[in-house]
Amino acid sequence: MIKFVGGETFGDCLRPAMTVKTQEEADQYLKDYTNFILEERSNEGKPVTPDRAEQIAKSNIGYYAGYFSQETRVRVENLFNCIHPILGPASKPVTAEEAFKLGQEMAKHPEQFRNRLDHTNMPVTFEPLKRRIIWRDK
Secondary structure: OOOOOOOOOHHHHHHHHHHOOOHHHHHHHHHHHHHHHHHHHHHOOOOOOHHHHHHHHHHHHHHHHOOOOHHHHHHHHHHHOOOEOOOEOOOOOOOHHHHHHHHHHHHHOHHHHHHHHOOOOOOEEEEEEOOEEEEEEO
16 A cells, blocks of 8 residues: 655655555555645644645646646546646647746746645645645745
8 A cells, every 4th residue: 555654855755645556555545645644834834724634735746747648647536536746637638848837837827826835725835845736825
């Protein structure tokens, strides 16, 4: 069984999630990763609710899955019930050129991407947290 073990980097935390194959593993991984986010945010004096921590976890997992094959991305999105927060669902793939243009537009006009950055329609910003990348409330 694949288990969440934490780590020093975003990749350390999320790389194992890309190998999850069963719903049981995904549920346990998401629970453990959500608890990790709750603890990290609390330790930094920026606590979040358990629901918000789960939303952050799903956004991170969906984002990280974008670095992998279409097959992996679809599987991860289905198992974790998440999507890529910028590119959208894997069921509607974008070309490399479209992804590049999205990145350029997001850099120029981040306010126009607010709803895409968090599919739960909560205001977010992207920031490093102890060398990890997470979504956080404004």
